[in-house]
Amino acid sequence: MIEAEWWEYDSVDELADAVAGDVGFIIESAVDARNASLIAVPGGDAAAIFPKLAKQKLPWKRVTIIPTDDRLVPVDNDQSNAKGIAKAFLPAGARVMPIVSGAAEDYRLAGNAADARLQDLPWPPDLVWLGMGEDGHTASIFSGPDLQAALDAPKARRAVGVMPDPMPEDAAVARVTLTRAAILSARTILITLTGQDKRELLEGAIADGHSSKLPIGRVLAEVDQPIDIHWAP
Numbered sequence: 001m002i003e004a005e006w007w008e009y010d011s012v013d014e015l016a017d018a019v020a021g022d023v024g025f026i027i028e029s030a031v032d033a034r035n036a037s038l039i040a041v042p043g044g045d046a047a048a049i050f051p052k053l054a055k056q057k058l059p060w061k062r063v064t065i066i067p068t069d070d071r072l073v074p075v076d077n078d079q080s081n082a083k084g085i086a087k088a089f090l091p092a093g094a095r096v097m098p099i100v101s102g103a104a105e106d107y108r109l110a111g112n113a114a115d116a117r118l119q120d121l122p123w124p125p126d127l128v129w130l131g132m133g134e135d136g137h138t139a140s141i142f143s144g145p146d147l148q149a150a151l152d153a154p155k156a157r158r159a160v161g162v163m164p165d166p167m168p169e170d171a172a173v174a175r176v177t178l179t180r181a182a183i184l185s186a187r188t189i190l191i192t193l194t195g196q197d198k199r200e201l202l203e204g205a206i207a208d209g210h211s212s213k214l215p216i217g218r219v220l221a222e223v224d225q226p227i228d229i230h231w232a233p
């Protein structure tokens, strides 16, 4: 069973303040220790926290930010996670590195290209910050034909292409995602989520561990470090 500490807040605003503070501390400590910081951040609801983080006085010029996953759309498309990250953090001075370069005919090749890009970065990330969808996906590790590839990729593999099945209605496109190994290699793992339904889903996934039917349960079943879960109703 994983060691997960739940942090509960009365509102999303309070959650955002706390998470922005924690991520800021992770960045500062990494820059103090290694003169640079690499963090991976999610898209979706978590993006609402970015402005609070971006306005902190941090050594942003030493920070590289990658998406935990992205949709195979052009980077100027509103569905692009990299677009939201760039909008929030480029003005602060961070380096934002997209992991996809647009719509792709072959999502698996796009995954290979993302992996190649990520191989150039100093690894591991100081932080992988995860969200969770209502279907239990995390990053873009979805049910479907590529679930095992994302879960069982070898340690050195950082990203793969994924075709969700069923497709999420809000962004029905192929994806590229960090692999389970890449996620679990992070120095720190933090999860943010809101709403009672998601809370119950995640609690069940953690309790089910390796036998979980949900991607997040399968990812977290292999974690061997304590993780923080930040939740608000």
Ligand SMILES: O=C1O[C@H](COP(=O)(O)O)[C@@H](O)[C@H](O)[C@H]1O
Pocket: 041, 042, 043, 044, 045, 046, 068, 069, 070, 071, 081, 130, 131, 132, 133, 134, 137, 138, 139, 140, 171
């Ligand atoms: O598609 C995605 O979904 C998850 C969860 O998003 P949320 O809006 O339900 O919190 C997100 O973590 C991931 O980065 C994104 O691409």
